[in-house]
Amino acid sequence: MTSAGDNLGLARCGLVREAHKPSRVTSSIGGGTVLSEPELSDRFKAALLELKAEPHSATRRENTPDILRSVVEGHQANRVVVANLPAELRAMVSGALKGRSVQFLEDLPSKDVLGACAAAEVGVTWAEFAIAEDGAIVEVAHDDMVRLAASLPIVHVVLLPAGRLVRDVGEAMTVVGGILRASGPGERPTVTFISGPSRTGDIELRLLYGVHGPHSLHVVLLDWYVGR
Amino acid sequence: MATEVRRSIEEPERVGKLWEAMERGRANRAATIEKAGLDLPAFRDRVRSIKETAAQDPTIAEAFAEAVRTNGGRVFFAATGREAVQYLLDVCRANGAEFLVKSKSLTSEEIELNQGLAAEGIRAIETDLGELLCQVAGEKPSHLVFPAIHMTSDRIARMLTEAYGEPIAPEPSSILSAVRARLRPQFLDAKVGVTGANIGVAETGSIVVETNEGNGRLVTSVPRVHVALIGLEKIVRRWEDAADLVRGHAISATGQRMTVYVSLLSRRLPVGGDPADREFHVVILDNGRTRMRADPSFRDALNCIRCGACMNVCPTYGVTGGHVFGHIYPGPIGIPWTAKVHGLEEASFAHLCVSCGLCHEICPVDIDIPWMIAKVKEQDVEVHGQPTAERFFMASEAFAKVACLAAPLANGFLRTGPARILMERILGVDRRRTLPPFARRTLRSRVRNRRATEGRVGKVAFFPDLYAEYNNPDLGLKAIEILERLGYAVLIPNVRWSGMPYVSYGQLGKASALAAVNLRVLGPLVDQGYDIVSTEPTAVYMLRKVYPKLVEGDLATTVGTHSYGFFEFIERGIAGLPLRPSRDVAGVVGFHIPCHDRALSSGAPAMRFLERASYRVRVVETGTCCGIAGTFGMKSGWLGYELSMAVGEKLFEQFRQSGCDLVATESSVCTLQLGDGLGRTILHPLDLVRLEGTG
Numbered sequence: 066m067t068s069a070g071d072n073l074g075l076a077r078c079g080l081v082r083e084a085h086k087p088s089r090v091t092s093s094i095g096g097g098t099v100l101s102e103p104e105l106s107d108r109f110k111a112a113l114l115e116l117k118a119e120p121h122s123a124t125r126r127e128n129t130p131d132i133l134r135s136v137v138e139g140h141q142a143n144r145v146v147v148a149n150l151p152a153e154l155r156a157m158v159s160g161a162l163k164g165r166s167v168q169f170l171e172d173l174p175s176k177d178v179l180g181a182c183a184a185a186e187v188g189v190t191w192a193e194f195a196i197a198e199d200g201a202i203v204e205v206a207h208d209d210m211v212r213l214a215a216s217l218p219i220v221h222v223v224l225l226p227a228g229r230l231v232r233d234v235g236e237a238m239t240v241v242g243g244i245l246r247a248s249g250p251g252e253r254p255t256v257t258f259i260s261g262p263s264r265t266g267d268i269e270l271r272l273l274y275g276v277h278g279p280h281s282l283h284v285v286l287l288d289w290y291v292g293r
Numbered sequence: 294m295a296t297e298v299r300r301s302i303e304e305p306e307r308v309g310k311l312w313e314a315m316e317r318g319r320a321n322r323a324a325t326i327e328k329a330g331l332d333l334p335a336f337r338d339r340v341r342s343i344k345e346t347a348a349q350d351p352t353i354a355e356a357f358a359e360a361v362r363t364n365g366g367r368v369f370f371a372a373t374g375r376e377a378v379q380y381l382l383d384v385c386r387a388n389g390a391e392f393l394v395k396s397k398s399l400t401s402e403e404i405e406l407n408q409g410l411a412a413e414g415i416r417a418i419e420t421d422l423g424e425l426l427c428q429v430a431g432e433k434p435s436h437l438v439f440p441a442i443h444m445t446s447d448r449i450a451r452m453l454t455e456a457y458g459e460p461i462a463p464e465p466s467s468i469l470s471a472v473r474a475r476l477r478p479q480f481l482d483a484k485v486g487v488t489g490a491n492i493g494v495a496e497t498g499s500i501v502v503e504t505n506e507g508n509g510r511l512v513t514s515v516p517r518v519h520v521a522l523i524g525l526e527k528i529v530r531r532w533e534d535a536a537d538l539v540r541g542h543a544i545s546a547t548g549q550r551m552t553v554y555v556s557l558l559s560r561r562l563p564v565g566g567d568p569a570d571r572e573f574h575v576v577i578l579d580n581g582r583t584r585m586r587a588d589p590s591f592r593d594a595l596n597c598i599r600c601g602a603c604m605n606v607c608p609t610y611g612v613t614g615g616h617v618f619g620h621i622y623p624g625p626i627g628i629p630w631t632a633k634v635h636g637l638e639e640a641s642f643a644h645l646c647v648s649c650g651l652c653h654e655i656c657p658v659d660i661d662i663p664w665m666i667a668k669v670k671e672q673d674v675e676v677h678g679q680p681t682a683e684r685f686f687m688a689s690e691a692f693a694k695v696a697c698l699a700a701p702l703a704n705g706f707l708r709t710g711p712a713r714i715l716m717e718r719i720l721g722v723d724r725r726r727t728l729p730p731f732a733r734r735t736l737r738s739r740v741r742n743r744r745a746t747e748g749r750v751g752k753v754a755f756f757p758d759l760y761a762e763y764n765n766p767d768l769g770l771k772a773i774e775i776l777e778r779l780g781y782a783v784l785i786p787n788v789r790w791s792g793m794p795y796v797s798y799g800q801l802g803k804a805s806a807l808a809a810v811n812l813r814v815l816g817p818l819v820d821q822g823y824d825i826v827s828t829e830p831t832a833v834y835m836l837r838k839v840y841p842k843l844v845e846g847d848l849a850t851t852v853g854t855h856s857y858g859f860f861e862f863i864e865r866g867i868a869g870l871p872l873r874p875s876r877d878v879a880g881v882v883g884f885h886i887p888c889h890d891r892a893l894s895s896g897a898p899a900m901r902f903l904e905r906a907s908y909r910v911r912v913v914e915t916g917t918c919c920g921i922a923g924t925f926g927m928k929s930g931w932l933g934y935e936l937s938m939a940v941g942e943k944l945f946e947q948f949r950q951s952g953c954d955l956v957a958t959e960s961s962v963c964t965l966q967l968g969d970g971l972g973r974t975i976l977h978p979l980d981l982v983r984l985e986g987t988g
Contacts, residue, residue, distance in 0.1 A: 112550075175565030179515065183481055198329070199551045209514045209562040216510040234551060235536045241557060242532030245497045250363040253497060253559035255513075258539075260551045263507035267423035267439055268446050268465040270314055276422055276469060277476065278507025278554070 105197035105230040106286070112200025116261030117274060118282040122227070126289050130161030133189075133222065136283050137162055140220045142186035146170055148214040149191040149206065150224065154290075158189060170210040178210045188214035188279070189222045194229035195284075196237045201260035202284060203237060205244065212255065221262070221279035227286040234258070294617070294641065295931040301613040302931070302939045307443050311435070311614050312943065314442050318605035319655075319916045321548020329550060331540075337659045340541050341596065343534045344658050348526040348595035349586060353495050354577055357528045360498025364560040366573035374404030374580045381406060381487065381520060384574060385415050388518050390484040394476075396502070396509040397421035398489030399437070399599055400522045400578060402621050403634060406487070417487070418479055420508040422472060429456050435615040437601035437623060438546045443614060486512035490521045491542060491599075492535050493528035493575075499559040500575065501535055503542055503552035510554050519561060520574040525582050526595040538598060541657045545600030581634040590668045594629040596658045603652035603662055608918035608940040609645045618645050625652035629665035637676065643669045644932065647922030648797040649888035650834070664842055670799025682721030682933065683798040686924035690790045693763040696731040704730040723934035726927045727969050729764040729961065736766035737785055740773065748782025750866065754818045755783050756827040756836070756856075759790050760961035771979045772828050772859050778984060779866040784823075788814050791827075791835040793923050801843065808835075808843040815852045825856040828979070830960050831923065833858045834889035858890065860898035860959070860978065871985035872906040880954025882981065883913040885944070885967060887960035888922070899959055899978045906982045913951050915943045921966035938970065945970035957981060 110120040121136070123129040137145060145162055147155070148170040159167050168181050182188065190211055192202035202223050206212050215221050231237050241256050248254065263278030274280040301308065326333060347353060358368040371377035385393060393410070395401065395417050407417040407428070419428045423440035427433065429452055434440030441449070450463035453471060461471045488509055490500035500521050502509045513519050529535055543549040561571035585591050604610050604624030615623035620639040622630040625646065632640035643666055652662040685692070696703035706712045713724035722728075736757050753776050761769035773783045788811045795804035815825055815836075827833050836856035841849040863870075882903055886896035900910045919941050920926055926937025948956060948971055957976045958964055964975045 116553075170565060173565060175563070175567035178565040179481065183477070196551075201551055201555075206562060208566065209564045212510055212514045212562075213564070216507055216514065234540055235533075238532045238536035238539075242496075245499065245532065245557070245559060250360075250498070251365055251560070253364060253499070255559065255562055256557040257510070258551060258555040258557075259553065260549075261553050263505070264553055265422045265469070265506050266547070267421075267426065267441055268444075268449060268468055269310065270317060270439065270442070271465050273465055273469050275473070276506035276508070277420065277473065277480075277511055 105232060106227060109195055109197040109200060109230055110286075112198060113261075113284055116200045118200060118261045118284055121283060121285045122288060123285050124288045126157075129285070129287065129289075130157055132285055133158060133161040136220075136222055136285075137165065137187055140186065140281065142220060144185045145187045145189060146181050146185040146214045146218065147189040148208075149211045150189070151191065154224065170214055179213060182210070182213040182217040185214070185218045187220040187222060188216075188218040189224070190215045192223045192225040192284075194231060194240065195225055196232075196234060196258065197230045198233045199258070199260055201234075201237070201258040203241070204257045204259060206255045206257070207252070209255075212257065215259070216278050219275060219279055220281045220283070222283045222285060223259075224285050224287060226290045227288045228291065294644070297617045298613055298645070298931045298936055301617055302935060306445070307614070308612055308939075311442055312611050314436060314439050315605040315611050316916060318438070318546075318548060318601070322544055322602065322605075323548075325544050325548045325550055329544075331544070336537065336541070337657060340537050340598070340657055341659050343529055343537060344596040344598065347529045347534075349592065351583075351586075353528050353530055354525045356530075357493050357495040357498060358575075358577060360495060361573075361575050362498070364498045364573075366498065366560060366575055369574065369576045371576050371578050371580070374578070375409075377404050377522065377576050377578050377580070378406055378409035380576055382410060382413050382415065384518060384520055385410070385485055388484050390415065390518075392416040392418055392479070392483065393485040393487050394418050394420050394480055394483040394512050394516065395487040396489070396504055396512045397424050398487070398522055399622070400489045400524055401487065402434075404522075404578065404580065405621075406522075418476070420476055420480070420506075420512060421504070422469075422506060425472065425476075426452075429453065433616055433621075435623070437599065437604055437615070443616075480511045480515050483516040485518045485520065486516035487520050487522065488512055490523040490527060490575075492538050493523050494532055494535055495528055495530050496532065497559055499557055501539065502556045502558065503539070503554065505547075505549075505553040507554055509556060513556060513558060517570055518572040518574070520576060521558075522576045522578060524578050524580075541598055542600055545598070545602040545657045585633050588633070591629050591633050591665055593660050594626065594633065594665055596660050597626050597630070598658060600657060602655045602657060606651045606655045606917055608649060608651075608920060608922070609647055609936060611917060612936060612939045613645060618642050625662045625666065626660065628669050629662070632669045632672070637669070637672055640669055641673065641677075643673055645936075646670070647918065647925040648793070649918040649922050650838075650892055651888055651917060654891050661842070667796050667799060667801060671801045672799075674799045679798065679800075680721060680928070681719075682928040683794070685720045685722065686794045686927065687798060687800060687803070689759060689794060689924070693731065693759050697733070697735055697763050700731045700733045717929050721929050721933075722927055723929035725969070726934055727965055728927070729760065729965065731763055732766050734766065736762045736769040739766050739770060740785055745784070746777045746782060748780065750780030751782075752821070752823045753781045753783045753862075754786045754815065754823045754825045756788060756791070756825055756829075756832050757785060758827060758829040758832040761828055764961070768828060768977055768979055772826075775863060775870065775984065776826065778870065779863060786814050786818055791829070791832040793831050793835055796835075796839060797923055797925065804839075805843040808840045808849065812840060812844055812848050812852055816848045819852055819855045823855070824862065825852065826859055826862045827856070828859045828959065828977075830858060830887045830890040830893065831962075833893055838892055858893055858898065858959075860902050861894045864898050864901065867902065867905060872902075872982050873985050874906045874908060874981060875983045876955060876981055878907045878909070880909075881952070882908045882910045882955045882957050883948055883951050883953030884910050885919060885956070885958035885963055886912060886914060887958060887963050888918045890959065896959065903957070903978055903981060908981065911951065911953060913944070913947050913953065915947060919944050919963050919966045921962050923962055926966060937966070941966055941970045955981065
């Protein structure tokens with residue numbers, strides 16, 4: 066028998082879940098706390114796949130450049146913009162993408178940032194943490210060059226320390242609320258939850274990717290890096 | 294209105310697409326809720342509490358405005374839409390902008406921003422794909438989440454080929470590429486970007502903008518100036534409050550766990566370290582909201598989170614679409630919003646509401662939309678009068694009494710073609726609609742001669758409503774017999790009918806008076822230990838859900854909490870009942886859940902009852918109403934029978950495809966609709982069983 070009312074998905078078919086208690090505090094950023102549990106990582110990767118984002122596990126420092134190179138090669142891209150990476154990762158990225166045009170936006174005059182992002186095929190940026198169950202990475206931007214690098218190119222590659230995961234949007238909001246409260250009024254960052262590539266169902270309900278933002282989202286999970 | 298409804302019904306292709314969008318919306322939503330393990334009642338309670346505070350506490354908007362200013366932003370309180378448009382015009386002029394780029398914003402549509410700007414020579418370019426297609430076509434959005442759902446890809450390609458002056462193939466991917474290429478330079482050249490805001494957060498002066506396409510990201514990062522329009526009811530105090538809303542928007546709108554891009558913006562950021570001239574403006578819009586807040590009948594509308602779930606479940610919206618069933622705000626919640634923000638004259642689509650109540654059931658904020666719609670109808674019939682058919686159906690009880698007195702005559706009359714033609718012309722009752730025959734003797738007169746039994750277990754006041762009293766007393770008798778076998782003393786209280794048509798047709802004064810009469814009878818019985826039981830789901834719905842709205846005070850609530858559906862009530866003692874099937878159990882019973890029972894027990898106890906009697910039972914459902922909706926589908930013409938059958942056709946088809954051997958439902962009117970639509974006998978669950986030891 067079909068359970069009653071399940072086409073409405075109403076109270077009768079809701080499952081009750083025990084309130085989650087975070088088990089382990091691994092790090093904190095800007096007044097917020099990021100929690101992590103080992104099994105969250107698998108859930109996060111599964112959620113990414115379901116959202117048509119592509120997870121990549123960088124288990125060691127040494128294989129990370131190969132991952133970056135193969136992603137960029139896979140899209141036959143030559144022009145790459147990079148923003149917001151921790152200083153110690155910049156050299157690795159430029160080494161990995163040798164032979165291509167790689168622009169670190171922090172090094173450009175501000176008037177050239179928009180043009181560089183508009184011309185680039187790949188944008189490489191950084192995520193402070195991610196929301197496991199929702200397959201969302203969390204971008205914390207203090208400068209809009211970060212959002213432009215992540216929005217204008219057709220391919221977005223985001224680097225993320227693998228352990229920095231919260232469970233769900235509720236926990237994420239607690240973290241973000243902490244970050245925003247701790248920042249001074251003139252210093253508050255723009256925070257964005259990104260769950261998958263840009264998409265629309267506006268034409269005959271067919272799911273299409275890459276409307277205005279990237280049509281591909283690669284999430285490189287850095288097992289070996291704990292964050293800045 | 295009738296002409297527009299007719300046109301909608303006669304465009305099956307468009308209707309099919311809209312229906313598909315709604316079905317997908319409901320299915321995705323249900324799947325995500327289940328997968329996420331969301332405790333829905335608790336979730337609804339939280340969202341409601343957050344929204345009630347946000348909508349009712351005027352100090353939150355003030356605190357928000359102060360925090361925005363502290364962050365370096367500018368705030369403008371717009372009392373009216375006109376003021377908001379003027380502010381936008383001033384911003385554009387001050388920045389030398391000849392056009393602006395806009396991400397999807399229903400609030401901007403509410404104030405007719407595009408038209409206001411265009412009149413002053415400034416173009417607003419819609420960047421959400423669906424909105425853009427509507428803009429190019431010069432049409433209004435027909436669905437909240439999928440604005441261009443009424444357009445085929447062929448039509449879109451032809452339209453854009455002409456508009457852009459270059460050939461575009463009718464494949465969705467080609468259309469997408471063309472739009473992306475066309476809009477990109479406009480994003481890059483724009484000086485001003487306009488967004489709505491899904492949420493405002495007072496503690497840090499921030500807004501939340503949610504888009505799937507990524508246009509919201511570009512609109513808020515590329516242009517030098519960003520203006521966000523926000524209704525004052527959308528501002529919450531703390532970030533923790535925003536989490537449930539972010540979840541609620543996505544799940545209810547599209548069934549996503551989260552919208553692809555959820556941007557939390559507090560100020561303009563520099564670009565490449567240069568903060569030069571980056572401006573952030575927030576326009577906080579009142580436009581009737583303070584008035585709504587002060588109106589006890591309509592303040593619930595301010596709790597809306599604009600998810601569109603109510604549209605996805607509304608039966609008549611599903612056939613007519615947002616162009617007919619809406620003004621600017623479409624669908625069920627669009628009725629009170631339109632009436633309060635744009636005026637009663639624009640809200641005449643209220644009469645397309647059939648009072649099935651499903652919008653309330655699906656609403657993530659538990660908004661009693663049907664109640665507000667009844668209020669709008671009440672105001673509308675006061676001004677514009679009441680159609681004859683509606684007056685007739687509100688007199689159903691009197692008609693039934695008379696018809697029963699002369700049952701053979703009345704039944705002969707109702708079966709005669711010329712008589713029905715006359716009835717259609719004079720009373721507006723559709724001649725094609727089968728009406729249930731009347732019994733020679735009412736339930737009360739038959740019970741009067743029975744020997745009352747002693748109640749070992751408890752006492753029941755059986756509420757027959759019209760059908761079990763005047764049309765099918767056998768059903769009432771069987772129900773009473775079962776109750777007595779289970780050890781209940783049963784009486785039929787001296788109540789009148791439950792009176793749903795008064796609510797459906799906006800006669801709330803009469804509805805309240807009737808409710809008061811019934812409550813005066815039922816209240817003392819409850820005090821004496823009686824429970825109230827009915828075989829008619831609508832009667833239980835009225836007692837439990839609507840009477841407490843119609844009559845203030847504890848009496849209605851007390852009676853409501855002691856009112857039960859028949860199968861729900863007998864479930865506790867059912868194990869001792871010697872149930873035997875009265876039909877061949879080799880087949881499958883296709884079960885239809887009446888809408889009003891969705892608010893009660895969703896048919897589950899009745900289905901378990903049938904399973905106990907050895908039947909295999911399967912729910913056959915479209916996820917919305919069967920279409921008859923009480924007496925709505927008995928009215929003649931496009932605003933009655935035709936619309937009702939157009940809604941029902943989807944369900945009829947599912948029943949035909951289901952291969953079910955028997956069809957059962959608890960509601961007397963759903964029985965008529967399924968009977969007319971399927972051309973077969975529809976059974977009440979009690980018809981399918983006999984008690985051992987009786988015939």
